[in-house]
Amino acid sequence: MKTVVFDLDGTLADTSGDLIAAANACFRQMGEGDLLDASRDAGTALRGGRAMLTLGMQRLGRPLDDATIDVFYPKLLEAYAQDIDSRTYLYPGAMDAVETLKSSGYRVAICTNKPEALADQLLRRLGVRDIWQSMLGADSLAVRKPDPEHLHETTRRAGGDPAQSMLIGDSITDRKTAQAAGVPCVLVTFGPAGGDMSALKPEALLHDYADLPGIVAELIGKAA
Incomplete structure (x- = not known):
């Protein structure tokens, strides 16, 4: 998958x-x-x-x-x-894009360097925990990003094939993770990390979540 x-x-x-x-x-x-x-x-x-x-x-x-x-x-x-969510907000269109991908047959997952319990708590507070088919945090395994096994195991637990996955991120850590895993990387341009994401040479840049389904289909093909 x-x-x-x-x-x-x-x-x-x-x-x-x-x-x-x-x-x-x-x-x-x-x-x-x-x-x-x-x-x-x-x-x-x-x-x-x-x-x-x-x-x-x-x-x-x-x-x-x-x-x-x-x-x-x-x-x-x-x-x-x-106090984990009083100042936190989901980016506009993010969950609409995730829902579109999932309904199209893609598996969707989260691979974060946030401790797993805190990531789980935040996602539940934001009301979006149940959509994900897997979620691994910094302490879920003995390794974490940019080690590719963190990404691979996240994909496997979602029921997917690591060779047919991709990573959406916002940092050099995400870029290095995808490179090590041998999969495409898309970097968002609107995150607080700032900097020139194009300088990291991802396979694509994401300026608006409305564009993500098309980018995914282009990079890894349509879901079976």
Whole structure:
């Protein structure tokens, strides 16, 4: 079965606001103010909790301290779990495109470097958990993106063939994952990660989710 696999953060949904709020909660616990800004630091948010904590420490002028980050990373995840969706939104047309693909016979799945429990919680809060035929997070396996096995196993659990899959993402990590897996990659151009997605040379760029079904059919063919 042909399978379309999606990244989550920055691809299906803009989660940066809630991620930054969780990081700022940690900085307040350190006795500091809110060090990150939702508009300026959205790209860093989508690189994960440790990246946000590192950026905050740099703004304080402190040397990089892995021990401090190790202490506060679980606190960040706890704060995020307590307020995971108040600032998060699905991109316009994203779920319409997913529904169209699924009704056309494609398998649809999520492969994310967000911890699985948090990804599951977020998708349920957004009301879109049940549409996916599989969802693997950063801790679902012993490996994670850009290791191709993360993508391959996501596809297999969706009932698909890894050789007939593709990845929709928003970052160099997604691009490297698809390259390692030997499958096409589509990168969205509207995510907070910013930058020039065309420079990563994906097989296609996605400017509007309305265009995705046509791109999928072009890259991996129509579903059987």
